[in-house]
Amino acid sequence: xxxxxxxxxxxxxxxxxxxxxxxxxxxxxxxxxxxxxxxxxxxxxxxxxxxxxxxxxxxxxxxxxxxxxxxxxxxxxxxxxxxxxxxxxxxxxxxxxxxxxxxxxxxxxxxxxxxxxxxxxxxxxxxxxxxxxxxxxxxxxxxxxxxxxxxxxxxxxxxxxxxxxxxxxxxxxxxxxxxxxxxxxxxxxxxxxxxxxxxxxxxxxxxxxxxxxxxxxxxxxxxxxxxxxxxxxxxxxxxxxxxxxxxxxxxxxxxxxxxxxxxxxxxxxxxxxxxxxxxxxxxxxxxxxxxxxxxxxxxxxxxxxxxxxxxxxxxxxxxxxxxxxxxxxxxxxxxxxxxxxxxx
Numbered sequence: 001x002x003x004x005x006x007x008x009x010x011x012x013x014x015x016x017x018x019x020x021x022x023x024x025x026x027x028x029x030x031x032x033x034x035x036x037x038x039x040x041x042x043x044x045x046x047x048x049x050x051x052x053x054x055x056x057x058x059x060x061x062x063x064x065x066x067x068x069x070x071x072x073x074x075x076x077x078x079x080x081x082x083x084x085x086x087x088x089x090x091x092x093x094x095x096x097x098x099x100x101x102x103x104x105x106x107x108x109x110x111x112x113x114x115x116x117x118x119x120x121x122x123x124x125x126x127x128x129x130x131x132x133x134x135x136x137x138x139x140x141x142x143x144x145x146x147x148x149x150x151x152x153x154x155x156x157x158x159x160x161x162x163x164x165x166x167x168x169x170x171x172x173x174x175x176x177x178x179x180x181x182x183x184x185x186x187x188x189x190x191x192x193x194x195x196x197x198x199x200x201x202x203x204x205x206x207x208x209x210x211x212x213x214x215x216x217x218x219x220x221x222x223x224x225x226x227x228x229x230x231x232x233x234x235x236x237x238x239x240x241x242x243x244x245x246x247x248x249x250x251x252x253x254x255x256x257x258x259x260x261x262x263x264x265x266x267x268x269x270x271x272x273x274x275x276x277x278x279x280x281x282x283x284x285x286x287x288x289x290x291x292x293x294x295x296x297x298x299x300x301x302x303x304x305x306x307x308x309x310x311x312x313x314x315x316x317x318x319x320x321x322x323x324x325x326x327x328x329x330x331x332x333x334x335x336x337x338x339x340x341x342x343x344x
Contacts, residue, residue, distance in 0.1 A: 063300040074106035078155035078293025084163040085112035087137030092162030094123035099286025102334040138164040144175035156292035160190025183292040187285040207248035208298040249298035259302040270310025274322025311337035
């Protein structure tokens with residue numbers, strides 16, 4: 001019986017390796033069975049935990065990253081600085097930082113309050129960490145003025161994952177929005193802080209906002225739990241208007257994610273309801289920041305990040321079902337999307 005089992009496992013492994021070779025993607029032997037699946041698209045199903053797949057190649061007009069020259073070094077692919085974290089929320093900025101690495105950034109530095117720096121540093125040895133003074137579990141007042149060294153070396157900045165809510169956080173986010181001259185992604189409670197900052201038209205560098213419906217309503221000065229939360233056409237119209245008024249790109253998350261700079265719009269076709277779980281937005285923030293750090297414009301970075309993020313979610317759903325997938329499963333499948341894009 002043992003020998004028969006070995007034969008079955010060997011046959012399955014050989015079949016999967018052949019499929020991986022056809023796709024020209026090579027994976028760690030311990031996880032290749034999970035990762036060598038074809039592109040998939042959601043189709044109707046009566047089982048909330050099931051997922052059926054069909055080929056769904058990336059469209060020709062989707063932005064691509066250039067091929068990496070053989071003589072490249074890590075400094076050729078940008079440095080991402082992630083600003084976030086608070087007591088009880090160290091995992092959120094860590095997910096963003098790890099997603100930035102998985103999306104091609106050459107260097108990633110995680111800036112968090114001192115009480116959580118040891119926890120944040122423990123998620124991935126490839127991520128650099130730096131702790132700053134804290135108050136009430138969040139960044140302390142005056143933090144913006146102490147980040148000059150980190151930002152001087154940054155190619156792009158991600159602000160908000162797990163950052164928490166306090167007067168000091170609101171002060172920090174407002175200062176970064178107005179004065180940071182690097183391309184920056186604002187997400188999570190950074191969007192809460194921006195909703196309290198008044199007009200957003202004045203900012204020093206390229207900006208990308210990634211709100212879900214409730215965060216979009218809060219930016220509009222409305223109740224995030226109000227009836228408009230279910231009015232997708234209203235939200236998309238307001239996203240286009242806000243993007244035009246502020247000069248920022250808005251990635252409005254949800255089914256059929258919308259990307260707009262106020263003049264151009266694009267709709268994403270990847271993703272599935274299994275992605276409605278804690279931390280997936282933090283992964284998206286890290287992907288977008290990495291693409292900005294590698295030289296993409298905010299509109300292009302938002303489009304590609306949405307597709308990659310959704311495609312990783314589709315791969316996770318195909319392997320695990322929508323019910324059981326987590327944000328970490330998306331992180332572990334980002335390479336599926338980049339391989340299909342021919343980024344390697």
